[in-house]
Amino acid sequence: MAMKEELEVIxxxxxxxxxxxxxxxxxxxxxxxxxxxxxxxxxxxxxxGKIPAEDRPAMGKLANTVxxxxxxxxxxxxxxxxxxLLYARMQAEAADVTLPGRRYSxxxxxLINQIREEIEDIFCGLSWRTAPTSRPPITTSPRSTRLKxxxxxxxxxxxxxxxxxxxxxxx
Numbered sequence: 001m002a003m004k005e006e007l008e009v010i011x012x013x014x015x016x017x018x019x020x021x022x023x024x025x026x027x028x029x030x031x032x033x034x035x036x037x038x039x040x041x042x043x044x045x046x047x048x049g050k051i052p053a054e055d056r057p058a059m060g061k062l063a064n065t066v067x068x069x070x071x072x073x074x075x076x077x078x079x080x081x082x083x084x085l086l087y088a089r090m091q092a093e094a095a096d097v098t099l100p101g102r103r104y105s106x107x108x109x110x111l112i113n114q115i116r117e118e119i120e121d122i123f124c125g126l127s128w129r130t131a132p133t134s135r136p137p138i139t140t141s142p143r144s145t146r147l148k149x150x151x152x153x154x155x156x157x158x159x160x161x162x163x164x165x166x167x168x169x170x171x
Contacts, residue, residue: 003044003051003059007066010034010041014070018077027081031074041067 014034021027034041044063051059109117120130 003047004062006044007041007062010044011066011069015073018073021077021081024078024081024085027074027078034070035067035074041070 014030017030018027021030033039036042041063045067048056048060048063124130
């Protein structure tokens with residue numbers, strides 16, 4: 001019985017090739033070569049119609065057993081590869097919990113304050129100096145469009161009450 005021997009050879013080849021497979025893509029290629037639409041085991045299953053009627057039940061049973069064994073072996077190898085890949089990924093991404101954590105900044109300076117300080121730096125670089133003003137800050141009233149000065153309003157930072165004065169004349 002040549003068909004019986006072919007089934008046994010296919011089963012042995014699959015088990016041998018499964019041990020050498022290291023990637024999921026290679027495993028999928030093997031599954032398609034054996035169990036796919038044009039696979040070797042599928043081709044043998046199609047030839048069942050050419051077998052004499054008295055041998056068909058035994059060969060069908062053997063073919064189904066081989067197919068189940070191959071399918072089980074492929075699924076088992078797929079699970080094993082999945083576990084190996086997960087373990088490798090976990091080892092690669094492992095974090096050392098004894099290292100100090102990352103420090104996050106509490107925030108940044110407001111953009112207008114940054115620009116004002118840059119302008120002060122530019123004028124100081126041109127030999128100008130800054131001096132505190134005695135005038136209260138100017139604010140806009142929400143009820144009118146005119147500018148008002150408020151005595152109760154305080155600047156948020158000490159540098160907002162500084163003004164730029166021209167440099168002193170040199171002797």
